[in-house]
Amino acid sequence: MVFIADDDSSVCKGLGRLIKSAGFKVETFVSAEEFLQRKPYRGGPSCLVLDVRMPGLSGIELQKELVQKGVSIPIIFITGHGNIPMSVKAMKDGAVDFLPKPFDDKELLSAIDRAIDKSAQLRKKETEKAKLQRRVNTLTPREYECLRWVITGMLNKQIAHKLGITEKTVKVHRGRVMHKMQAVSVADLVRFAQKCGITSPKK
């Protein structure tokens, strides 16, 4: 799925035809605001072909909005009146490409391929993280505490001392953590924790 946002509706139409002919689904918007209205797309990898200069919210501002809102959709900028600082800023903020008009159809399609690849990777990572996060959310506060200590590699005895409880209790919490996280080993747990950004307390 490729989204196009350009205030010139004839550009939208033209690009839409081109991109559809390459086998993508397309949806067009004539302003940044209109794109923001759209409910987040969840149907598969997607990217956004975005005009830099538009009345109202500009393409660059829309990118900033999206980054800030945590919407991770790869962006390809197109522009008729761009300059170097603008392109550099867009790239720094994670754009996949920045194409000054006129550009070859091939160039755009190649950029879209890369953007879609990137989107697929992002989505894979995010869904995995979300799955793990759902498991983490089922942990009680104490179980979560234990998890953070367990992934340091500390012994039950030591964790018990840290928490001011008995080794026995740690074993119980730990067992529940393993079960709820669907981890078969500490190695799993370490990797899970890393993937969803769980930090270890300092010893």
Next chain:
Amino acid sequence: MVFIADDDSSVCKGLGRLIKSAGFKVETFVSAEEFLQRKPYRGGPSCLVLDVRMPGLSGIELQKELVQKGVSIPIIFITGHGNIPMSVKAMKDGAVDFLPKPFDDKELLSAIDRAIDKSAQLRKKETEKAKLQRRVNTLTPREYECLRWVITGMLNKQIAHKLGITEKTVKVHRGRVMHKMQAVSVADLVRFAQKCGITSPKK
């Protein structure tokens, strides 16, 4: 440490003065080839201020060379006659910034700060990886095999079966691995292996 490569020696001089006054050590080169001759700098975080267009090897080509050789030094491009595709390519290839002349001194110095920060991070990661890699290199082939299985979280019994040996032998190898890798727990081992890119065999 800041390196400057620009074919115009007066530019080198001027930038050199500016950057020195900001508290950095500076070394200048009047061609890409001259910079490549220099032995790799190991004294601390560093970056390269690079002119895009130079006789002989261009700045963009030098960047490509460095990336390909695995020399990870953050690059800030400066140019008098740049264009958007050029800046986009440079940024895609990892440049920290791309400044068309004329630029403010502040802009350059700010970019240098970011580049030096990035360099410090890179160096930290690389030295840590090298340290771990040296430990890995002391492992015998069989010990390395065991390491790869251990970090999957598999039981000694299961690893033994995979290798066609007894559980007892696995314990011995495993003990030596822990010792040589200076790991106190499997959790450590998992993190070490991740940091130096050791892959697990598929079960």
Next chain:
DNA sequence: TACCATATTGGACTAAGGTCCAATTTACAA
């Protein structure tokens, strides 16, 4: 050939991890 690194295994033992069943306490909500 004698030596050395590597790989393998056994015995004996200690410590650590993990589980099942059962029980108590506390805090908060219906």
Next chain:
DNA sequence: TTGTAAATTGGACCTTAGTCCAATATGGTA
């Protein structure tokens, strides 16, 4: 007040992990 989730602990028991000492086998090197 009753109920529920969370936290805590004990006992009994089994499985794993890890270590020390000792021994054997193999392949390559000085």
